[in-house]
Amino acid sequence: MACTVVLLAVAFCVVYPLLLVVLESFQVAPPGQPARYGLDGWRAAFAEPLLRAALLNTLKVTVARQVLSLALALLVAWLIARTDLPGRNWIEFAFWAAFFLPTLTVTLSWILLLDPDYGLLNTGLVGLGLVGKGPFDIYSFWGIVWIHVITGSLTVKVILLTPALRNMNAAFEEASRVAGAGTARTALSITIPVMAPVVLSVLLLGTMVSLQTFEVEQVLGAPFRFFVFSTMIYDLVVTRVPRYDAATALAVLVLAAMLPLIFTQQWLTRGRRYTTITGQFQSRRHRLGRWRWPAFALALALTLVVLGVPLAFAVLGTFMKLFGFFNIPDPWTLKNWTTVLADDLFLRSLWNTVVLATGTAVAAVLVHSLIAYIVVRTRFRGRRALDVVSWLPFTVPGVILGLALLWLFLDVAVLRPLYGTMAVLIIAGLISGMPLGVQIVKGGLLQLGGDLEEASRVAGASWWATYRRIVLRLMAPTLVAVGMITFVGAARNIGNIALLATSANRPLSILQLDFIAQRKFEEAMVVACIIMVISLAGALVARVLGLRGGLG
């Protein structure tokens, strides 16, 4: 009974908005006029001259970033988990911290280095007389791929693959080495194939995420008219006369492409039980021998790229009179900080962010753990359905999810008073964080094993006492980690709430977007730095509490 209520509530929050998206794609009347249904939106979407290019671009970006980041992530995760790489624990933490950096901030930092005219790397090379013109251009296909690889794509894969590689039964590798295979051959013939289900599942997850990001393409692609699916949808929504019908029609296409990926992902994670710990002899790490220091240099370079450069240049950018212009006389100033910190708008946004992030984190821990518990532990008939529903927020671009929630709050009479309050943004964060949050709690619960609970029940504890005194206690680190991830996610969330935020509930991330839209990059960097500090504090807490679980 209680389970049914949960299923219905989650379905209402997730499925209903998606149905609205589908419905809206056939609603052809302009906003503000009585509804009229037809196929104009779909026609307009397919007639869009940029569609074919956007589709192709999406595909190209996705393939390029996934291939590159997977190869790198496998190498880094293997070095951290299975070898005697010096400083591997610090390197792992660096990837954790980098995972929490806001994409937009990282993008802006790299613009400082790779802008074709003013980027430090370019001007440096020209200054050395090595080249006549800066060789790097971040406003290009490879610039976009580069930023994607070093932001989400690489870090999230390292974070998910490292624990999985660490937990693999070491005897698989040892058997191969005794049988006559060297380190490299063993890694290629045994380690990676044994990990194939996990690797594929991580790859699918990454593909899903990459089909919906839009900040990078928005900032780097727009200047050279490079559109991907999500930025095209965004364009259709934010023009003077929004084409909601065409935008949602495109979103429905994305959704249709995502569903098979989700089902494949679920199918893969079900059959990967053999990769878990067997409690055998703790294996000696592979000795890298003479490759030890080259490998360390590579790992250190990657760490600098994903964490060091963004951090250093984000801070540097806040002290510049003119963002990106290092060659003007006396380029440094404190004015950006004093302006922003004195701004009333900033203080209100900071407060909103704190409320938003904390509220989302608390709500996520409660709701996501409840969903995960029902899916993993109960015999509830709808648990499969609940599992699939918890994935659905991944299927549509963040902007469209935000749009659907906007309609939800405006259309349903009882919810209308919530519009403009923090509650709306918290619900949006809760829903967009659901796939990851539920997956992590599920992983923790599966590792816990049911017999600990059964022992408590047999010993005479009620279900509630067991949940409180056994499950919650043992799951505490995982739950806190989910809370922190959601906290950070909410603090930097843009896509989902860009359309939902009003001047009354605008958080820092939207303030940053507003500054960028006004070309006030210096102020945007100050806000970015503050979000980064909040994010890194979150990363540190999550790390200290030891989130080691991978995919569920």
Next chain:
Amino acid sequence: MSDTVLRLDGVSKSYGTVQAVDGASLEVDRGEVFTLLGPSGCGKTTTLRLVAGLEDPDGGEITLRGRLVASVARRLFVPPHKRNLGMVFQSYAIWPHMSVFENVAYPLKLRGVRGQAMRDRVAKVLELVGLGGLERRSATLLSGGQMQRLALCRALVYEPDLLLLDEPFSNLDAKLREQMRVELKLLQRRLGITVLFVTHDQIEALSLSNRIAVMSRGRAEQIGSPRSLYEQPASAFVRDFLGQTVILKGRVDRAESQTVAIALDGSLAGQTLAGRIAPGASLSEGAPAHVAVRPEDIEVGSNDRPAARGHTLVGVIEALLFVGDRYEARVALSEEQRILLFLARGGDWREGQQLQLHFPPDVVSVWPA
């Protein structure tokens, strides 16, 4: 070529402050089953892993077939894949992404054996353990016993110089364990392979081995044939680890060349037993001593049918447990002294019954306390 397949000279390995292997030395001859036996934490698995090259020693040398494979003094360390060893892991480590055939073919491919030659050798070795016809089955669909046979095939197919077995039977149920033990013994004899076997199970060790090294605290405490270890343990540790032992305390009453008479202490004061002096021990008159005897060597008579005269104690059955092939009884010799006894299944035993216990001097050993 010498008949020694493996030699360890003062091999040591420590993890932090824990000395896992502490100067272990031993030799394994061609064609024999050599067992490392000991309680958990005695360093037997670490020793095996040192031989395999999965760990590198902190001290000593390891020689395989006359070729030095690890030497701390010479800073030499041959990695596992260049040692030509076969190994069966406790968890079997059957690669789940390969079929039965691929699991066995993998080491052959690494050795450049391909095509028909490879298929023939795989088929032959699978046939040998009764897995013929399962080539194409996914390795994850095998039962525990089949996985173990497959692991054995994979380790044998390239005819390694030495086969390493790391507690291979510990994941099988009792029935299957006995069956696999016999199968392995027959297979080893048929192929004449040299085996280094690690176990904590003394029945496995005693039944399978040509020679056993009983290990304790990282050293080989005693090396010998199963019977000599069982009947002539060189130390109290080996004596107590192998089989059951009844121990009574006393003092040396009269010491002759080979046998000594012991006056028992405490609640058994006034009674005397005699036995052989343990190997290597010397006992003077009046010195405290332990009398040790295997329960199955104690001769049992009842009150109406007394056992032989002399070297006899009286006991009362306190608890009687029927274990199938015999009874195990807890027998009180006095208020404080209780011992374990084995009683024949055919006898008419009951709790409270008084027994005459004869301790023949030739099966009793006497140890310094």
